[in-house]
Amino acid sequence: MKQLYLLLFSFCFFSAIVYGQSQMGELSGTVYDHSGNLVPYAHVVLLSSGRQISGAASDHEGRFSIKPISVGKYDVNVSAIGFASMHYTGQEIRAAQIHRLDIHLQAGIELIQVEIKEPLLKIDQTVRSVDWDRETVLRNPTGSIAGMLPISAGVISNDRGTSALGSRGPIQYYIDGVKTIGSPMVPLRSVKQIQVILGGVPADIGDATGGVVQIFTIGY
Numbered sequence: 541m542k543q544l545y546l547l548l549f550s551f552c553f554f555s556a557i558v559y560g561q562s563q564m565g566e567l568s569g570t571v572y573d574h575s576g577n578l579v580p581y582a583h584v585v586l587l588s589s590g591r592q593i594s595g596a597a598s599d600h601e602g603r604f605s606i607k608p609i610s611v612g613k614y615d616v617n618v619s620a621i622g623f624a625s626m627h628y629t630g631q632e633i634r635a636a637q638i639h640r641l642d643i644h645l646q647a648g649i650e651l652i653q654v655e656i657k658e659p660l661l662k663i664d665q666t667v668r669s670v671d672w673d674r675e676t677v678l679r680n681p682t683g684s685i686a687g688m689l690p691i692s693a694g695v696i697s698n699d700r701g702t703s704a705l706g707s708r709g710p711i712q713y714y715i716d717g718v719k720t721i722g723s724p725m726v727p728l729r730s731v732k733q734i735q736v737i738l739g740g741v742p743a744d745i746g747d748a749t750g751g752v753v754q755i756f757t758i759g760y
Contacts (some may be wrong), residue, residue, distance in 0.1 A: 564608035565633035569641040571602045571618065578602030579645055582620035585681045588612065595681025609633045616641060624648030672734040674758075685734065685755065686723040711751045724755055732758045 567586065571579040584604045585595040593614065598604040616628040623645035633639050672688070680688050689711070713720045737752040 563611055563635050565611060565635060566605060566607035566638045567609060567614075567616070567631065567633060567641060568603070568605040568607075568638055569643060571598045571604065571620070571643045571645065573623065574644060574646050579620050579623070582618055582623075582643070582645070583681045584643075585617040585619075587615040587617060590615075592681075595683065597682050597687065611635050618643050618645065620645060622647065668738045670736040670738065672736075674732050677728055677731050677734060680728060683728070684723075685726060685728070685731070685753070688734075689736070689753070711753055714752065714754045716755070716757055724753075726755055726757065730757050730759075732756045 571582040571584070573579050579602050580598055580600045582598040582602070582604070583595065584598065584606065586593045586606055586609065594606050594609065596604045596606045598620075611633055613630050613632050616631050617625065618628070619625040624647070626643060626645060628641065628643075631639060631641060677685075677688075682688060713722075713724045715724055715726060733756045735754040735756075737754065
């Protein structure tokens with residue numbers, strides 16, 4: 541009798557999983573410029589009623605994929621440095637299907653006002669880094685810290701791994717000053733600041749050969 545109950549429970553459990561997966565779809569496509577050239581590292585954001593649902597960045601071949609996505613109609617915002625942003629409405633995601641959306645961006649320049657409060661070049665500063673504040677981190681469409689790195693200037697990501705400015709070693713991660721192994725599993729909402737060190741590694745992190753990512757959490 542116990543074996544019968546166990547069999548029935550297993551059947552119901554896996555049936556629920558299969559049914560749930562069958563109600564999800566996928567959005568994928570390729571990002572091009574107006575001449576048909578591939579556009580890598582473009583931000584593709586999925587919206588529902590003006591609220592961001594998910595997102596992704598196009599890879600080095602301009603391809604992107606967002607999944608799983610609940611069945612329904614969505615808007616899609618696409619942006620990339622040096623191009624005008626594009627907005628697509630009414631993109632319908634159907635169950636167990638891949639919705640194809642190829643994007644053609646037009647060249648454009650967005651002018652912003654910049655207030656310089658300090659010299660652009662500091663003679664006594666030897667560390668070269670890219671700093672992301674909390675607002676920038678939360679706007680990240682990839683949903684992870686590791687996903688932000690390939691779209692950061694100076695970071696190279698390929699089949700051999702991720703490194704800074706083509707250095708010979710992999711990127712090392714530090715969370716609140718403590719070295720971690722592998723990609724950090726830190727929720728973006730708990731991050732206060734991220735610093736990507738591209739060169740001139742500080743003395744307290746002297747063994748890094750491929751760049752350093754320092755993650756500072758809100759409570760640090």
